[in-house]
Amino acid sequence: MQLDKNIVSQIQSIINNAQERAIRSVDFERVLMYWQIGQVIFEEEQNGKDRAAYGTFLIKSIAETLKPQFGSGFSKRQLHWCVQFYKIFPNVNALRTQLNWTQYRLLIQIDNEQKREFYLAEATKNNWSARQLERQINSLLFERLLKSNNINELIAVANSEKTPIKPLEIIKDPMILEFLGLKKEASYYEKDLETAIIDNLQDFLLELGNGFSFIARQKRIHLDDDDFFIDLVFYNRLLQSFVLIEIKTGKLTHQDLGQLQMYVNYYDQFEKQDFENPTIGILLCTDKNDSVVKISLPKDNKTIMASKYQLYLPKEEELRKEIQRVYEQKTKEDLDK
Structure with a gap:
């Protein structure tokens, strides 16, 4: 038997x-x-x-x-x-x-009550270990998400009182990739960064945020006689959409955005099902020009975005200055309308 x-x-x-x-x-x-x-x-x-x-x-x-x-x-x-x-x-x-x-x-070491409430909810919902919670606090997750959200919405999503419907509600800028072990001073190719992400996929999924699952690496798409390869493909069950990530080890260009737009269009036409939301494209780069991003993309763009990545944990003061810069820029744009 x-x-x-x-x-x-x-x-x-x-x-x-x-x-x-x-x-x-x-x-x-x-x-x-x-x-x-x-x-x-x-x-x-x-x-x-x-x-x-x-x-x-x-x-x-x-x-x-x-x-x-x-x-x-x-x-x-x-x-x-x-x-x-x-x-x-x-x-x-x-x-x-x-x-x-x-x-x-x-x-209890977090002084800000709303910030503490956010981490309490996220740690509980995502079953973070103590090490993961400490890493998210040290990488200033709350402040990074706050750049694109107001506090009440951010906490509502963390407490599962609100389902995220916009990519910016869960996608971070910048992304902190210190766990890859790559030195920021060293030169490396895009395939090196991609390989490091795959080798540290669990940590990368944690950095991406809630609801992400890995689909493919170097996804081949064939158009007539030409082959193209998308660096990384994920799916987000909360947004109900595919998420395509293109990796650039330098400053982004409008050509990079055009290429990513083509990949997103392909997925919307040939991969996305009727019940799913439009495909999201993320250009992961070391540096970006926000004006180039804004001018290169349609005014009503909600699915293509650029996110800087950092290979080290940022200093809190450094990120606070960046948040203040973004806030002032948004305020100026609102006044100009």
């Missing part, structure tokens, strides 16, 4: 799911423990006459008592985080069971 492989697969799936639930349960119990500790310390602090001085004394004394017995998880610094945790998340019933203590500790 031969054992049915499907039965083994089902049992393996049951075991794996049970183990994952057990780990999440333990992680959340730890979260609840730190929340309760924070509550006790905070409420005791409020009873002190000189709250600031008493709070410092209280945390120091508790740490000195607990640390020899329970270890470094109860140091002064950790107890401080517990109090901050309780103050920022006072409703225990609102805590997300999917998130562990490391993730919550990252969140």
Whole structure:
């Protein structure tokens, strides 16, 4: 007799799911423990006459008592985080069971409430690990998406209260590709960047955003006697549209935009089904001239866009200046209309 492989697969799936639930349960119990500790310390602090001085004394004394017995998880610094945790998340019933203590500790370090709400929703919805959450915070995901969206819409999409209907609601500019391991000073070919993206596809999908799945690399299209190859093809289930990405290792030109427009037109005519939305084209480049993009494309263009990529994590001040520049440019355009 031969054992049915499907039965083994089902049992393996049951075991794996049970183990994952057990780990999440333990992680959340730890979260609840730190929340309760924070509550006790905070409420005791409020009873002190000189709250600031008493709070410092209280945390120091508790740490000195607990640390020899329970270890470094109860140091002064950790107890401080517990109090901050309780103050920022006072409703225990609102805590997300999917998130562990490391993730919550990252969140409570975010001062801006709306920014924190965004990352909380995205981490929960996308099942980000602590490392992925930290990477998204450090790469200024919130600020990058804010360049093309207002805060309320951005948070509504994150909370799944609104389904994105415009490409700019989820597509970032710039894209941060530090995980590819390519040095920004080095010279490399477009195929090198493409290969690095495929080798790091999971991280690239995370950077692209919600709802993306990989379809093809170097997708061949045949027009009469000529062959053309699209660098990367994805599909986004939220936008219900194909997403074509062309890679350029230099500054974009109007010829690049024309080529991408041809690929998008091809997909709209021969690949897209009636229920799907128009194909989106993204030109991924090291630099771009916004005026060239604007003049080269039709006035009603909503599907072709250029996005700069960076091979390093940007400094927050650098990105804030860029956001301010875009805001001022949009304001000027609105006044000129």
